Amino acid sequence: MEENTNENPTENSAQDPADETVAATETSEGEGLLVDAARAVGAALGKASGAVGGSEEGETPSAQKRRRQEKVGLVTSDKMQKTVVVRVERQVRHRKYKRYIRRRTKFMAHDEVGAHIGDIVRIMETRPMSARKRWRVVEIVQKAR
Numbered sequence: 001m002e003e004n005t006n007e008n009p010t011e012n013s014a015q016d017p018a019d020e021t022v023a024a025t026e027t028s029e030g031e032g033l034l035v036d037a038a039r040a041v042g043a044a045l046g047k048a049s050g051a052v053g054g055s056e057e058g059e060t061p062s063a064q065k066r067r068r069q070e071k072v073g074l075v076t077s078d079k080m081q082k083t084v085v086v087r088v089e090r091q092v093r094h095r096k097y098k099r100y101i102r103r104r105t106k107f108m109a110h111d112e113v114g115a116h117i118g119d120i121v122r123i124m125e126t127r128p129m130s131a132r133k134r135w136r137v138v139e140i141v142q143k144a145r
Contacts, residue, residue: 073088117144
């Protein structure tokens, strides 16, 4: 029976390297190499799981949170509860006539600060709070006169 196991090269090659590494680790430095090998395996597993799950250590700049957009505008309505309508004006150059035109955009913003009609406020982009409300009032820049 012993001759059959020696004749099969696949079984011997699978058993020999494992026996040699265990013997080498035990004889050369005792537990030191085993601990180092375990740490190396653990580090490799950590890197693999980090790549799958998204590690925090080596994040790329594109994976970082982007800065939220901020705008300054005039409160035109405060009739709703904890919501104000903010009118933001911007100047756009006309394509054909090359003159600057004022464009207005209305944003619904969540208001915990307590802004009223006529106040100039700074609003910041945020998570959707309702069907049309995706902004929140950060501060009142100037109170209404």
